[in-house]
Structures are given as structure tokens and as C-alpha cells.
Amino acid sequence: MTPTRLLQGDDGPLAVRLAARRGTLVGPTAGLAKGYVQVNLVILPEPQANGFLRFCQSNPKPCPLLAVSEPGDRGCQVLGEDLDIARDVPAYRLYRDGRLDETVHDVAGVWRDDLVTFALGCSFTFEHALALDGLPVRHVDEGRNVPMYNTSVALTSAGGFGGRLVVSMRPYRAADAIRAIQITTRYPQAHGAPVHFGDPARIGIQDIRSPDYGDAVTIGEDEIPVFWACGVTPQQVLIESGIEFAITHSPGHMLITDIPDSRLALL
Amino acid sequence: MTPTRLLQGDDGPLAVRLAARRGTLVGPTAGLAKGYVQVNLVILPEPQANGFLRFCQSNPKPCPLLAVSEPGDRGCQVLGEDLDIARDVPAYRLYRDGRLDETVHDVAGVWRDDLVTFALGCSFTFEHALALDGLPVRHVDEGRNVPMYNTSVALTSAGGFGGRLVVSMRPYRAADAIRAIQITTRYPQAHGAPVHFGDPARIGIQDIRSPDYGDAVTIGEDEIPVFWACGVTPQQVLIESGIEFAITHSPGHMLITDIPDSRLALL
Missing domain, CATH: 3.40.1640.10 (PSTPO5379-like)
Structure with missing residues (x-):
């Protein structure tokens, strides 16, 4: 048995x-x-x-x-x-x-x-690298799914496909954000460096507390939201196309x- | 002649x-x-x-x-x-x-x-690399000296020397700041990646419009101040020590x- x-x-x-x-x-x-x-x-x-x-x-x-x-x-x-x-x-x-x-x-x-x-x-690949470096990964620490957001950032249309970028968000203090940018830059095949940080409205996100996919996470008073291109993007693209x-x-x-x-x- | x-x-x-x-x-x-x-x-x-x-x-x-x-x-x-x-x-x-x-x-x-x-x-070494990559270098574009600030960030005391970090500041939009972090990371012997970005008060800078050395530069409404460790630091250290x-x-x-x-x- x-x-x-x-x-x-x-x-x-x-x-x-x-x-x-x-x-x-x-x-x-x-x-x-x-x-x-x-x-x-x-x-x-x-x-x-x-x-x-x-x-x-x-x-x-x-x-x-x-x-x-x-x-x-x-x-x-x-x-x-x-x-x-x-x-x-x-x-x-x-x-x-x-x-x-x-x-x-x-x-x-x-x-x-x-x-x-x-x-x-x-x-997940770069999150593993972030955690190994001692950086917090908030949604993991809070036992939630990563928060993801639709944006106003247009993708490059090609081959009959097009749409707008979906991003994931992880909050960091500035010094940790700089380190997270360095680490994720090493992984271009896992979305690479962030595409934006700071003011969510600049990429068309109206309410950071209401992700379009996944769960909201805590953003500390001394933290900045950092946004990475997200693998959910192609799923949105299939629908939009x-x-x-x-x-x-x-x-x-x-x-x-x-x-x-x-x-x-x-x- | x-x-x-x-x-x-x-x-x-x-x-x-x-x-x-x-x-x-x-x-x-x-x-x-x-x-x-x-x-x-x-x-x-x-x-x-x-x-x-x-x-x-x-x-x-x-x-x-x-x-x-x-x-x-x-x-x-x-x-x-x-x-x-x-x-x-x-x-x-x-x-x-x-x-x-x-x-x-x-x-x-x-x-x-x-x-x-x-x-x-x-x-100057990384500024040359930033400009070659097409990123703006504001004080150069405005014909001024780079703005530099005393901070509250304590240095590691050693050998009878000690004091606080002096930083230089260059403003960037978020996507350009991410690229600037990547480029300057390649030059650890020219101060390397930034030490901070965003809220100047977090590193003890009270008024971003009044640098302690160099000249004030324009910071656009969509720009974030990005701070690098500065070579003026040792001059402050000589005095403080x-x-x-x-x-x-x-x-x-x-x-x-x-x-x-x-x-x-x-x-």
C-alpha cells in the first residue's frame, strides 16, 4: 500500500x-x-x-x-x-x-x-530569485495570488493579434525596488525588468486596491507599487482578438x- | 605660429x-x-x-x-x-x-x-552611457552642474573617517528610470546603481529645489527624482572627520x- x-x-x-x-x-x-x-x-x-x-x-x-x-x-x-x-x-x-x-x-x-x-x-522564476536574495514577495508572504491589472498600454499588433498589456504588481521600498529591477533584468525570458513603478494612473490603473485578476495585497506607507509585464496578457489578447x-x-x-x-x- | x-x-x-x-x-x-x-x-x-x-x-x-x-x-x-x-x-x-x-x-x-x-x-562615466542610450541627462541638457544633496544616510565609519552620504540627482520618467538603473548597474566603479528614488525626505533631503552643491534642475510633472551616491561624499567626510x-x-x-x-x- x-x-x-x-x-x-x-x-x-x-x-x-x-x-x-x-x-x-x-x-x-x-x-x-x-x-x-x-x-x-x-x-x-x-x-x-x-x-x-x-x-x-x-x-x-x-x-x-x-x-x-x-x-x-x-x-x-x-x-x-x-x-x-x-x-x-x-x-x-x-x-x-x-x-x-x-x-x-x-x-x-x-x-x-x-x-x-x-x-x-x-x-515564478524571478520571484524565486527575489526571495533567494532576501527581498519580500508580498503576495507570497500574505498567502495570496499576485495582483494583476489591465492597463491602457497598447501592445504591438501583429499576425492578427492585438490588445493591451496586463501587469502584475509587487510593492517595494525604493532601495529594494532598485535591487528587484537588477535581479529581474537577469530574467528576460521571465518578463524581465519592470515596465513601470509609482503612479498607477500613468498606465491606466484607476484603483490599485482592486486588481482585475488575483488578489489585492498590502502596500506599506513607505512602499512603491512596481509593475511587471504579466503572462495573463496573451489570455486577454485571445479575447480581444x-x-x-x-x-x-x-x-x-x-x-x-x-x-x-x-x-x-x-x- | x-x-x-x-x-x-x-x-x-x-x-x-x-x-x-x-x-x-x-x-x-x-x-x-x-x-x-x-x-x-x-x-x-x-x-x-x-x-x-x-x-x-x-x-x-x-x-x-x-x-x-x-x-x-x-x-x-x-x-x-x-x-x-x-x-x-x-x-x-x-x-x-x-x-x-x-x-x-x-x-x-x-x-x-x-x-x-x-x-x-x-x-561622468555613466552619464556618457546614459546619453549614448538616448536617455536625457537633465543638468547637461540645461547647461548646469548636477544637483547634489547632503543626506541623513550614515556611512560606515572606518579608519578614522565617517560622515553622511552625499547624493547626485537626475530626474526621469518611471520607464526611463528603470533603464537608467540597468545602465548604471553596469558601472559599479562609477557609483553604480542609484541608492534611492522618489520621496527626497526619506533620505533626509528637505527641499529638492535647493541642492547643497551644484545647480537646481527642472523636474517634470511626470518625473521622479533618482539619487546616486556622489563623489563629493569624501570631501564632506574630510571635513566631518x-x-x-x-x-x-x-x-x-x-x-x-x-x-x-x-x-x-x-x-
Whole structure:
């Protein structure tokens, strides 16, 4: 008899993927398989995929491309051994006719031979680096999801895709913000340096206490909100672009790869 | 007959040093010998120099050490060919008994065999890099000296020296400030990344419009003041520490070396 146990941070990436594949893991992946790159997924039929590739190349801060699969390929060897794109994510979103249609735990049933998978870097990678450096990561400390906001910042339209930037926010005192800018600059494939800090209204955020996604977090009196490009951006783009069919991961429910976080560091 | 001409940015470092040596250059060195490192100088008798070396090691942001001479050496070969520490700076300050005593254009007459020269990196190096990247440098654009402020930030006392940090300020919009942090991080030997941005009162600056040294500059409504550790710090430290005898350059009147600015870049 194998004793049941909860998944923990010291489980490796394959163990987490297998738990998602078996259906025993259906929740968020924050803190799981610590030290390994987690990725945002966007899955599109080949005709739209060709345009989306150009869109990602034109908007690298919200859409840092780590890997693009061949059409129909569920294995995506470059991301990990024994990996199934259609089953290894705890929760997927299905988009039909430009709207979010449903959230499911497995997309093997709707898989098609023309589907191309885009794996985009995720801020979990740089949050790990921030924490290792001794910097606070407020939403982690408060046990919440990172606060995310729609902005008025227009993306570069390309390949039939366009829309506006979504950002995540972490509050820091000025000296810590400077250090956080240095650290996240090392991770261009995980959104890289911030895009803004200070006055939220300058990027079209009306109320910092009401994030559009995730949870509000405490901002200290001596702290400044610092904003990074966010991997939720492409999900907004799919909707704003009226795409007919697409699959993504559900926010916070990422695909865990076999790639060590340090592999994404520039230096 | 050699025609008289003004020194220009395309004159090399030796030409500028020779002009200072001859006494034809007595003004500030900003914009001269573009692309070559200019340095702050602190010159102390050997007993105090030993302590000052420990002080610099403990306070690398305001006091980034490029070179330390042997006692009495006026050549300092590591900084340039045919260089005379006692004559190649357009203006020097003499400190006696813990106060600024006089400003002179030549210190050959007061030179002593026990004097040790410290060459400290200068923000001109990173300002050159900021401008090459297309970022504004406000005091340059406005034809003024950089605004500098005394702060309440205590330095690490060492070797009989101590005091408070002096900072320089350049205003930037948030996105440009992030880029400026990245660029200046590459130059730790020219003060490196900023030490603060935003609210001046947090580092003890009461009125941003009244710098303690240099000139006030325009801060746009959409701009944030960004503060870097400043090479004037050691001059304040000499006074606060009550040092008996010391020579420094006069602010803005630097020693120009043969070292290309890019040689100080980390990467």
C-alpha cells in the first residue's frame, strides 16, 4: 500500500506533472517543484499560431517565448521528459469564438493534430530569485495570488493579434525596488525588468486596491507599487482578438518543466 | 605660429591634462575628452591614507576605488601616460584642520613625499552611457552642474573617517528610470546603481529645489527624482572627520585618465 501524501515543494517536476495527469493535482502550482521553470501555455491551431508567433516576437516582455511545438506535438521534449501538454497542467481554459468558454482539467479529448503549443516564461522564476536574495514577495508572504491589472498600454499588433498589456504588481521600498529591477533584468525570458513603478494612473490603473485578476495585497506607507509585464496578457489578447479556438492554462495553474530556473538567467 | 584654440570634446585625455598643467584650462572638465574616465581625487598623508583606504572599502558606492598610488608618487601610471597628479587637474581644494582652506590650480608647491593619491570613479562615466542610450541627462541638457544633496544616510565609519552620504540627482520618467538603473548597474566603479528614488525626505533631503552643491534642475510633472551616491561624499567626510591636511580636486574639475569609459563596464 502506498501512503497518500500531499505534493510538496521538494517533489520534482515530473512528480508534479504526473499528479496533474492522474487528476490528483487540480490546484495552483505556486511553490511546487521549487527551482524549476513554470510556463504559461497558449495553444492555437496552426493558421493562428503562425500569426501568434509574430505577435510574441513583437511583444517579448509580456510574451517571452521559451518554446514552440510542432503542430500536434503533445510531447514538447525541450520542456521535459515524459511530458503531456494535454494532461500535465492542473487546469486549462478553453476559448471559443473570442470568449472564455470553460475550465477543464484535461484537454486530451479536444486535442487536434493542428494544435501548436507556445510555452511562455512566468514570473515564478524571478520571484524565486527575489526571495533567494532576501527581498519580500508580498503576495507570497500574505498567502495570496499576485495582483494583476489591465492597463491602457497598447501592445504591438501583429499576425492578427492585438490588445493591451496586463501587469502584475509587487510593492517595494525604493532601495529594494532598485535591487528587484537588477535581479529581474537577469530574467528576460521571465518578463524581465519592470515596465513601470509609482503612479498607477500613468498606465491606466484607476484603483490599485482592486486588481482585475488575483488578489489585492498590502502596500506599506513607505512602499512603491512596481509593475511587471504579466503572462495573463496573451489570455486577454485571445479575447480581444476574437480568436475562434484556443487553449491556455488557467492562471496560476502552470505547466512545470524540467528546466532549472537558473538556466533562464542571463548571467 | 600655432593658432590658439579652445579645448574641445575631441581632444584626447593627454591634451586636456597638458592644458591644465600649462594653466590654460582652469574650468570644469564636463564634456572634455569624451569617452575617457574622469576621476575624483583624494590625496592624504600616508598615516591617514591607510585609514581612508579601509573607509573606501567599506563605502564602495560613494567611494569606488580605481587606483591608489604609492606614497609620494605623482605619476600614477595606471591612470595614464605622462600624468602629473599635482598639476593636471584644473582646480584643487586644500583642506587644513578639518576645513576647506583654499582653491588652487597647482599643488606642486605643497606636494610631500608622504602623500598618497586615491582615484575614485565619477558619474561622468555613466552619464556618457546614459546619453549614448538616448536617455536625457537633465543638468547637461540645461547647461548646469548636477544637483547634489547632503543626506541623513550614515556611512560606515572606518579608519578614522565617517560622515553622511552625499547624493547626485537626475530626474526621469518611471520607464526611463528603470533603464537608467540597468545602465548604471553596469558601472559599479562609477557609483553604480542609484541608492534611492522618489520621496527626497526619506533620505533626509528637505527641499529638492535647493541642492547643497551644484545647480537646481527642472523636474517634470511626470518625473521622479533618482539619487546616486556622489563623489563629493569624501570631501564632506574630510571635513566631518576633522582631517589635518588633505588635497582634493575641486567639484567638477576632474582628473582625466587614459582609461576608456567602456573599460569600467561590468559587461
